[in-house]
Amino acid sequence: MIDFGNLIAAQPLSALLADYPVVRDFFLNLNLPPLNEAKSLADALLEADDDWLLEFGLTREEIPSQLAAFLTTMTAAESGRAVTSLTIIGGRDKSGGAENIELHIEPGTVVSIVGPTGSGKSRLLGDIECLAQGDTPTARRILIDGAEVTEDDRFNLEGKIVAQLSQNMNFVMDLTVAEFLEMHARSRAVGVSGDADALIKTCFECANSLAGEKFTPETKVTQLSGGQSRALMIADCAYISQSAIVLIDEIENAGVDRREAIALLAQSEKIVLISTHDPLLALGADKRIVIKNGGISAIIDTSAEEKASLVELEKIDRLLYNTRKTLRAGGQINDLGTL
Amino acid sequence: MKMITVAGPPSSGKTSVILRLAESLKLNIGVVKFDCLTSFDKARYKAAGIPVQIGLSGKFCPDHFFVNNVEGGVSWGLRNGIDVLITESAGLCNRCSPHITGITSVCVVDALSGVHTPRKIGPMLKFADIVVVTKGDIVSQAEREVFAWSVKQANGSAQVLSVNGITGQGAFMLSKKVLEAREITSLTDSRLRFTTPAAACAYCTGETRIGENYQMGMMRKMEYEI
Numbered sequence: 001m002i003d004f005g006n007l008i009a010a011q012p013l014s015a016l017l018a019d020y021p022v023v024r025d026f027f028l029n030l031n032l033p034p035l036n037e038a039k040s041l042a043d044a045l046l047e048a049d050d051d052w053l054l055e056f057g058l059t060r061e062e063i064p065s066q067l068a069a070f071l072t073t074m075t076a077a078e079s080g081r082a083v084t085s086l087t088i089i090g091g092r093d094k095s096g097g098a099e100n101i102e103l104h105i106e107p108g109t110v111v112s113i114v115g116p117t118g119s120g121k122s123r124l125l126g127d128i129e130c131l132a133q134g135d136t137p138t139a140r141r142i143l144i145d146g147a148e149v150t151e152d153d154r155f156n157l158e159g160k161i162v163a164q165l166s167q168n169m170n171f172v173m174d175l176t177v178a179e180f181l182e183m184h185a186r187s188r189a190v191g192v193s194g195d196a197d198a199l200i201k202t203c204f205e206c207a208n209s210l211a212g213e214k215f216t217p218e219t220k221v222t223q224l225s226g227g228q229s230r231a232l233m234i235a236d237c238a239y240i241s242q243s244a245i246v247l248i249d250e251i252e253n254a255g256v257d258r259r260e261a262i263a264l265l266a267q268s269e270k271i272v273l274i275s276t277h278d279p280l281l282a283l284g285a286d287k288r289i290v291i292k293n294g295g296i297s298a299i300i301d302t303s304a305e306e307k308a309s310l311v312e313l314e315k316i317d318r319l320l321y322n323t324r325k326t327l328r329a330g331g332q333i334n335d336l337g338t339l
Numbered sequence: 340m341k342m343i344t345v346a347g348p349p350s351s352g353k354t355s356v357i358l359r360l361a362e363s364l365k366l367n368i369g370v371v372k373f374d375c376l377t378s379f380d381k382a383r384y385k386a387a388g389i390p391v392q393i394g395l396s397g398k399f400c401p402d403h404f405f406v407n408n409v410e411g412g413v414s415w416g417l418r419n420g421i422d423v424l425i426t427e428s429a430g431l432c433n434r435c436s437p438h439i440t441g442i443t444s445v446c447v448v449d450a451l452s453g454v455h456t457p458r459k460i461g462p463m464l465k466f467a468d469i470v471v472v473t474k475g476d477i478v479s480q481a482e483r484e485v486f487a488w489s490v491k492q493a494n495g496s497a498q499v500l501s502v503n504g505i506t507g508q509g510a511f512m513l514s515k516k517v518l519e520a521r522e523i524t525s526l527t528d529s530r531l532r533f534t535t536p537a538a539a540c541a542y543c544t545g546e547t548r549i550g551e552n553y554q555m556g557m558m559r560k561m562e563y564e565i
Contacts, residue, residue: 025492029458057462057533073495126508136511154512155498163480172451172478173485183454184481187488229479236481243480 002075004068013037013044026070030063031056041067081161083107083244084145086271088128091139093295094120099140101296103289107244107269110262112282114275115291121275124291125247128273129162130154138294163243165233167250171221177204177232178217184240199239207235210261227256234261238268248274259284280317283310340416341520342424344437346463347447348456352473353427354380355504356447358387360425362507363514369421371412373405373428373437380427390419398545401428402435402535409437410526417524423517436462438532443520444468445513446497450475450486457490462533465494469516475501476508 008016014037017023027035033052035044045060053059085106090099105111113121120138127140131149134141142149144161173180181200208214211231215224224232230251237246246265251258251274258281265272274281282288283306290298302310322339326332333339347353354372361368370384370391377395384391392415396404405428416424428437438444446467448457451474457464464470470490475483487499498516502509540556 025458029493069495070492073491130509130512151515155500155516164476165480166476168477169479170477171482173454173482180481184485187485233479233481236479241480241484 002071004071005065008041008064008067008071010040012040016041020071020074022074023067023071026067030058030066032063081157081242081244083161083271085143086128086245087143087146088124088296089141089143090296091134091136091141093138093293093297095293097293097295099296101299103287103296103299105271105273105287107271108266109287110266110272110274110285112274112276112285112288113291114277114282114288117277119291120294121291122249123294124289124296125164125249125273125275128245128247129164131157131162161243162245162247163237163241165230165237165246165248165251169229169233171224171229171232173221176218176220177207177215177224180221181236181240184236188240188242203235203239206239206264207232210234210257210264212256230256231261234265238264238270243270245271245273248272248276250276250278280310280313283307283313340413340421340424340523341443341517342413342416342426342523342526343443343445343517343520344426344428344439345445345447346428346437346467347471348433348449348452348460349429351447351449351452352502352504353429353447354383356445356471356473356502356510356513357425357427358383358389359502359504359507359510360513360517361387361389363510364423364517366422367420369416369419369424371409371415371424371426373401373408373426375401375429378429390421400536400543401432402437405437406531406535409439413523413526423520432536433459433461433463434536436464436466436531436533438463438466439526440530440532441521442523442526442529443517444532445471447471447473448490449473450478450483454482454485454489457486457493460493464490464497466532467494467497469513470494470497470499471509471513472499472501473504476503476506 013035017037033048036047041064045063085104088103090101092098113124115121123138127136127138128142130136131142131144131154132140133148175183178200181203182196185196185200204217211228213225213228215228221232262272262274262281262284274285276282283302286302288300288302289296290300319336319339323333326339345353345357357370368389370389371394372378372380372391373394373396375396378393381391381393392412394404394408409426412426413424426437444467446460446464448460448464448470450472472486472490483501490497490499500509500513502513537557540558541553546553
């Protein structure tokens with residue numbers, strides 16, 4: 001842990017800015033007037049106008065300590081938390097019946113969640129998202145690395161170890177794909193280590209290979225098709241997002257290679273849980289959780305026979321895919337054997 | 340009685356977050372809604388069976404209006420056996436914040452409002468204990484992460500929570516924080532976390548005409564470039 005208080009007091013601003021460019025953001029956030037960067041912050045502030053400081057409710061004493069706190073927060077943001085395992089300890093279903101299960105999931109594992117609409121699949125994803133500790137309606141408990149999660153950790157880890165992807169998500173920023181990836185990488189401070197460019201490039205290429213139709217780094221993220229958006233979100237989750245656990249709520253069929261996408265997340269050593277009605281995704285997972293009446297009714301390991309069935313199902317899927325492609329291209333479907 | 344202050348830009352989802360929070364808390368909630376000219380939220384609170392008082396600042400500075408009336412809200416809450424009193428302020432400019440030292444403060448921001456918004460909102464976010472991000476379910480994970488980072492830039496010590504105002508996902512975590520709020524019986528001698536603006540000029544008292552001749556009292560002139 002760096003003592004930013006001392007660092008800020010000892011260095012001229014120019015040196016501080018060279019090491020921590022994010023300091024510039026801090027000055028912008030406070031709307032500070034231009035400071036003499038040859039001096040330390042405290043000395044430079046002596047030259048700042050009193051009225052101006054008063055106007056913005058600031059004192060000279062506060063600003064260096066606020067900057068120290070800011071740098072502590074910003075540098076902490078870059079360190080994601082590695083997760084070696086996720087454990088789901090059963091609670092109860094809608095009728096109060098005990099689930100009696102304990103499921104241990106390790107990085108690189110894909111688990112699908114199946115069950116009728118309204119059966120409680122999203123509730124299970126919700127329990128994982130908030131790292132439930134027996135205090136949600138299902139009374140389930142979620143352990144990280146085999147241990148209970150303290151209240152403080154639940155808040156501090158919020159949004160940091162669990163990423164979510166769903167059908168309803170869109171890009172809303174007015175940025176190109178390249179700008180968008182750079183901004184995300186910067187927020188994770190991966191840029192500091194200097195390999196951001198390579199990471200962004202890998203991420204972009206991967207998103208393009210997942211997408212049915214290609215796009216350029218200059219495309220606006222808001223102009224991407226549904227499939228391209230999903231592909232970019234998945235590649236970004238795999239390469240740039242710090243979250244160790246990825247929750248997916250049904251991703252659509254069109255324009256993105258779903259199976260390859262899920263495999264990519266698993267290769268990135270993520271723990272992937274995917275709620276789905278799609279037989280290929282359900283069987284493509286290592287295990288599947290069956291939900292009935294709000295509770296986990298079974299956990300099934302995908303058997304060798306099921307994997308063999310999956311190969312057959314993929315052929316059918318491929319046939320449907322080619323049929324769709326032919327129809328879209330204005331062709332006719334006279335002989336299925338040629339597709 | 341516990342008390343929290345909730346502030347945020349218009350249409351960021353404050354009322355929805357409070358309604359979902361109320362469902363999660365299962366206590367007697369009372370709301371004092373501070374707004375400027377109109378408020379449409381009374382019906383939503385009534386429908387949820389939540390007692391509500393509406394304060395419209397009208398021609399007065401909304402921030403000053405809040406400070407002048409918030410104590411009355413505490414008395415109202417105590418008289419009515421409220422367990423958790425929530426003030427909801429929509430009618431604030433970005434210059435101000437209704438947050439009070441020692442009172443759990445929440446700022447609600449909308450993930451759709453743009454990634455730099457948290458850095459523009461000012462004291463209402465900067466001095467909040469908890470920043471609730473709404474509408475995160477419809478933006479990408481990456482944008483949520485960048486948005487949270489932007490919040491951290493403006494307020495490094497805040498707890499950032501994502502709450503879905505429609506389904507209530509995340510409201511449960513917010514309710515846990517609210518239950519930690521301090522018990523109060525009065526706000527007298529408490530302090531605001533940030534000053535309200537000075538305002539005692541002709542326009543404060545109803546002047547609408549433009550021109551040097553009508554400008555009296557405390558005011559400031561911009562220095563335009565030539």
